[in-house]
Amino acid sequence: MRTLIADQLADVAGIEVCGEASNGQQALQMLSRLQPDVITLDVQMPGMDGLETLDRLLAIRPIPVIMVSAMTQLGGDITLDALERGAFDYVAKPAGLAQAESVMRDDLVRKIRSVADTDVAKVLEIRRARAEARRQRRAAAGIPKKTIAPPPKKVEPVTTNDWPCRCIAIGISTGGPPALTSLFENLPAGLPPIVIVQHMPEQFTRAFAKRLNSISQVEVKEAASGDMLEQGHAYIAQGGKHLEIRRHTRTQTRLEVFDGEPVSGHRPSVDVMMRSAANVFGDACLGVVMTGMGRDGSDGCKAIREAGGYVLGQDEASSDIYGMNRVAFQEGNVDKQFDLQDAAQAIIREAKRLRSGLAAAR
Secondary structure (H helix, E strand, C coil): CHHHHHHHHCCCCCCCCCCCCCCHHHHHHHHHHHCCCCEEEECCCCCCCHHHHHHHHHHHCCCCEEEEECCCHHHHHHHHHHHHHCCCEEEECCCCHHHHHHHHHHHHHHHHHHHCCCCHHHHHHHHHHHHHHHHHHHHHCCCCCCCCCCCCCCCCCCCCCCCCCCEEEEEECCCHHHHHHHHHCCCCCCCCCEEEEECCCCCHHHHHHHHHHHHCCCEEEECCCCCECCCCEEEECCCCCEEEEEECCCCCEEEEEECCCCECCECCCHHHHHHHHHHHHHHHEEEEECCECCCCCHHHHHHHHHCCCEEEEECCCCCCCECHHHHHHHCCCCCEEECHHHHHHHHHHHHHHCCCCHHHHC
């Protein structure tokens, strides 16, 4: 895998592979001597594993780390742990040489260039503050450190069935798992159905849905064709598949998962999901675009606004990567920005105001 990565990067302009380490201990020894701008780190290694190596690397110097993970349930779980601990992004190991160029030369190169100039110290500070707040909440509730359990109920469940908003459509990419964890810890039960496109490979989305479900009052699952949208539930698009919302009956809507060419550079695509949400729900749709690189989601946000809905965008200060949300904001497709720590309150507030005239006035 090290040779494959080095070979694929060898002819890429502007990128130099300055060293290769066969294990975590060797990587730590090479860090101070080589002073790399970015590190790729395997999840599973002999001796010191990827998580321990990551912790020790970041303790020495805040540096962008991109995890390289097997596309398995275990690989997905460990990668999510790594993102919580401070890894910046990840790529899935190609299944064979046929996929190596698209994964390593295209996906990895794009991510290396994206994170190389990032203020990693700022991002780590934000993530550690979230983690410490989470630890304190769990300690106050008497939840053992290694036990997965819902957080204390800080937000009262929403009991109304008469929401002006009928769907919350969220698009997110790089930095998404930690950001969505922070958001879902603070969302109450009883919200309108939430549909999420998080740019992730297959297997990862299933592990991520289970993780969000374990810490949230919202019921979270990986989306499947035929799922009927229900209040109090959230659905995460499958990795490697597009997701659309479609009308089933006059009062019911369902999800459709399908193959297709990438749209806006991605599959699943935020634009595909948001356009379908705008088509089905019109002025009863609330769009939310969050941290991530690229421009996927801007056209979808535009479709929601043109249908009479409302769009929230995460602000620059609280974003790991101010990319997707920046493009949507600069192109005039965001009505209002929010700080991540206020995300739950902002979503609840605007979901209550949709079609009331107050959202449009703001």
